[in-house]
Amino acid sequence: GDSVTQMEGPVTLSEEAFLTINCTYTATGYPSLFWYVQYPGEGLQLLLKATKADDKGSNKGFEATYRKETTSFHLEKGSVQVSDSAVYFCALYLMDSNYQLIWGAGTKLIIKP
């Protein structure tokens, strides 16, 4: 079945370090891909998205490129800040899935000053 696999956390980095959080997916069709972020004590917010192969989503300095050949959508940021500490969820959506998002398990990111 369709699924999303994320790297396990927590990921601990120092401020200004380079961030990569890996996400790979399995899907029978051509999904849209998303990164959602959950800051401590808050709800889920869309961080970025990509709807077709080779699209790059970007927001707040984060980027992810939809790679169909490797079925991946890795999240990257060149220089992280303490305020980026949160849980990051990769998710996919298929048009024939009754509009249901399929989620990864989430990766907790801890940024130390």
Add this chain to the structure above:
Amino acid sequence: EPEVTQTPSHQVTQMGQEVILRCVPISNHLYFYWYRQILGQKVEFLVSFYNNEISEKSEIFDDQFSVERPDGSNFTLKIRSTKLEDSAMYFCASNDRGSTGELFFGEGSRLTVL
């Protein structure tokens, strides 16, 4: 900017009690969802709702759960007889027909069952 709103933000209840969680989706959206997240765990799909009926539901959404759109704005999740394992954060979401799948989430309702 339009947003999804949920109430209450936190509810504490005794096991066996009925709970109703309320959501006001974005006004021009047609699809509505409930997800839940048990503390520290994965986000889980509960149910999707369109055209005044359930479109799809997960195995979690058993007979103890029900959803309703009682008027043109609210979308509710009822848990008839709460269990300890129902303690979780419940997220409401909505989107519009033809979207690329982006869901707009509320801030969540934390349910604690004692």
